[in-house]
Amino acid sequence: MLGFFRSFLKSRLGVILALVFLALIALAFAGADITGSRFGGVAGGDRAASVGGDRIGIGDLGKTVTRAFEAERQQAPTLTMKDFLEQGALDDALSSMVDRTAMLEWGKKYGIVASSRLIDSEIAKIPAFQGPDGKFSQTTYKQLIAQRGLTEAGVRNDIGQGLVARQILVPAGFGATMPRDAAMRYAAQIKERRDGVIATIPSLAFAPKQPATDQQLDAFYKANLGRYRQPERRTVRYAFLDEAALKNVPAPTDGEVAERYKLNAATYAASETRTVTQVIVPTEAAARALAAEVSGGKAIEAAAKEKGLGATKLPDLTRDALSSQASDAVAAAVFAAAQGQVAAPARSPIGWHVIRVDAIARKPGKTLDQAKAEIVAAMTLEKRRAALTDMSAKIEQQFENGTSLSDVAKSMGLTVQTTAPLLATGQVFGKPAEKAPADIAPLLSAAFSMEREGEPQISEVPGSAKFALFDVGEITEAAPAPLAQIKDVVARDYAADQGSAQAKIASDKVMAALAKGTPLADALKALGVALPAPQAVNMERQQLAAAGGRVPAPLALMFSMAKKTSKRLEAPGKQGWFIVTLNDIIPGQVAANDPMLPTIQRELGAAAGRELADELRTAIRNEIGVKRNETAIAALRKQLTGGQ
Numbered sequence: 001m002l003g004f005f006r007s008f009l010k011s012r013l014g015v016i017l018a019l020v021f022l023a024l025i026a027l028a029f030a031g032a033d034i035t036g037s038r039f040g041g042v043a044g045g046d047r048a049a050s051v052g053g054d055r056i057g058i059g060d061l062g063k064t065v066t067r068a069f070e071a072e073r074q075q076a077p078t079l080t081m082k083d084f085l086e087q088g089a090l091d092d093a094l095s096s097m098v099d100r101t102a103m104l105e106w107g108k109k110y111g112i113v114a115s116s117r118l119i120d121s122e123i124a125k126i127p128a129f130q131g132p133d134g135k136f137s138q139t140t141y142k143q144l145i146a147q148r149g150l151t152e153a154g155v156r157n158d159i160g161q162g163l164v165a166r167q168i169l170v171p172a173g174f175g176a177t178m179p180r181d182a183a184m185r186y187a188a189q190i191k192e193r194r195d196g197v198i199a200t201i202p203s204l205a206f207a208p209k210q211p212a213t214d215q216q217l218d219a220f221y222k223a224n225l226g227r228y229r230q231p232e233r234r235t236v237r238y239a240f241l242d243e244a245a246l247k248n249v250p251a252p253t254d255g256e257v258a259e260r261y262k263l264n265a266a267t268y269a270a271s272e273t274r275t276v277t278q279v280i281v282p283t284e285a286a287a288r289a290l291a292a293e294v295s296g297g298k299a300i301e302a303a304a305k306e307k308g309l310g311a312t313k314l315p316d317l318t319r320d321a322l323s324s325q326a327s328d329a330v331a332a333a334v335f336a337a338a339q340g341q342v343a344a345p346a347r348s349p350i351g352w353h354v355i356r357v358d359a360i361a362r363k364p365g366k367t368l369d370q371a372k373a374e375i376v377a378a379m380t381l382e383k384r385r386a387a388l389t390d391m392s393a394k395i396e397q398q399f400e401n402g403t404s405l406s407d408v409a410k411s412m413g414l415t416v417q418t419t420a421p422l423l424a425t426g427q428v429f430g431k432p433a434e435k436a437p438a439d440i441a442p443l444l445s446a447a448f449s450m451e452r453e454g455e456p457q458i459s460e461v462p463g464s465a466k467f468a469l470f471d472v473g474e475i476t477e478a479a480p481a482p483l484a485q486i487k488d489v490v491a492r493d494y495a496a497d498q499g500s501a502q503a504k505i506a507s508d509k510v511m512a513a514l515a516k517g518t519p520l521a522d523a524l525k526a527l528g529v530a531l532p533a534p535q536a537v538n539m540e541r542q543q544l545a546a547a548g549g550r551v552p553a554p555l556a557l558m559f560s561m562a563k564k565t566s567k568r569l570e571a572p573g574k575q576g577w578f579i580v581t582l583n584d585i586i587p588g589q590v591a592a593n594d595p596m597l598p599t600i601q602r603e604l605g606a607a608a609g610r611e612l613a614d615e616l617r618t619a620i621r622n623e624i625g626v627k628r629n630e631t632a633i634a635a636l637r638k639q640l641t642g643g644q
Helices: 003-010 012-018 022-028 058-075 081-086 089-109 116-125 138-147 152-173 180-190 214-223 254-263 284-295 300-306 319-325 328-336 368-400 405-412 438-447 487-515 520-525 541-546 553-558 596-624 630-640
Strands: 047-051 054-057 193-202 233-241 271-281 312-317 346-348 351-363 431-435 457-460 467-476 535-540 565-570 576-586 626-628
Touching (some): 047 089, 047 630, 054 089, 058 081, 058 630, 081 089, 089 152, 089 626, 089 630, 152 596, 180 541, 193 520, 193 553, 233 405, 233 438, 254 368, 271 284, 271 300, 271 328, 284 351, 312 319, 319 328, 328 346, 328 351, 368 457, 368 467, 405 467, 438 467, 487 520, 520 576, 535 553, 553 565, 553 576
Antiparallel strands (some): 047 054, 193 576, 233 467, 271 312, 271 351, 346 351
16 A cells, blocks of 8 residues: 555665655656645644754655655545555655655765756656657746646755665665575575464354344444444536537538648648568669669569578658658659569669569549548538537536536536445445446546535546536545444454454363364364364465465464464454464475576575665664654644544
8 A cells, every 4th residue: 555655664775766756756646736735834843853954844744745645546546644644654754754864964974965967867867857859848847846836946856865865875785695505595495395284263153142132232333333434435426518419510611621621732642652672782783783683583582682682671652751761863763663673773872772663552632522521521520529629618617607517417408417326446335346337437536536515527538529527416424334234244243252252262272282282173172162174284485475465364373383383363353263283394405506596596685785775774864863853743643634
């Protein structure tokens, strides 16, 4: 979820480099409206942290977090600021800002800086700042940073900080290596195999036999409201505006058609293209000799190959195109030759051309009368699209003036439809298999950003020739589901909760029996309760690694245990307990020429480099001195969440 900051803190070198250009990240957050952010007046002052002789403003921290939040919302529309901050976003953002500021201060102290020219060159490399010609555009640069509510000084400062961080940290971790023996030991550990058993003791197996009373369920429900919280959902009202709504769009006049014909005279003029095969030789004598061979019946490809040359096929060339590619003389010779003939050798700046004319395609021209029908069709389509765009602009103006969606739709004869309650993901609330109609899926992001019902907008539907008029019909805030709707779920959770204490007692008994040498199967049987059969596990550590971050907790525990031991692990949500027994550890065998060794050695070296860079980063912090303003940070957290 917090990829924006997590990668920084989990791998400090990668972090600093990933956040080298914070300003550019801000520019990427096209959906973030930061111009209205106000964080300067929080309690505790306007300083989030002091870093040496510099400071990090509370306003800058607030804007950074807001931008990151808006970026995450593009990937997870249901994310709330409260959830975002609970995952550590505020602390992560401040930590990254402190790191960069500390390194800038440290760099100044020891003469490591980013010159204005270096910053200029980095800015010029950024694609977002390039004009239509692919080169840096000062106008585009200034417009873009202004649109994002940034200042040129702020952008340059962020880039400068990143460049200094790169100069400091990259050398610190560069060239770090890990001895081959260490890589072999690590590889052996990866190939290590473990044999064991995982038993489950579910809480429901020990749940009360008597169903819970209404009073018990009500008390349990109130004590666990967060567990039953349902996400915000909205209904979307919408109508589509297409060409069917257009009336009295004037047809193209004869004068307009004639003007279009004149404007595109080249399109309607007669044309001729030729497909040719070409060989280029250095001298006129060689060209004439080769042309004579081909004219005598030898294939141009074979003749060229005998002389160590290559023949190239050039399809559908116009005279102008050939002139541009070679020369006027070459084009004149080729277009004077008949199909199947070899053109007279002609010279260009790169040599003498021997060309065989393979095919000739002639397209007759069209008179105004002949072209009129297609011109009228194209211009009619253009006029209707222009009229539709004009109509959409007028509708937008009506919305801005306070006219409702229903009134606008009624005046235009459009039908307003209403969706079922939708989640921000597009799913129908309560029906995970159903989604919003495909036509309105692109509108959901805007619909879920509306602050209240009845704020209509108009938007072009991507990939179609129509516009959508839409607003939010009803907003149901995120809240716990009524007990009456989920009584069965609450009853099951209550039973599991009540059985949890007994399940723990049962797991205590099993662990005590195992400590005395009782086999696991016998210890479970002694509980006198029907339980799931224990699962045998026999796998290598590399199989565990292949699962990435989705390794079940009991398996992860098994690969951290000592041989001939048993451990207990609580299941999430008081659902029960796992008993993990490790019977044997079979060491991995790695040959000296194992192909995985170079990769492991390289990865361990990179990890060592990150450790070195991380230690330098910490040392720099300590030398420069960092002091957080916890009062101001807490006030900002409260302000960002609206006091939640």
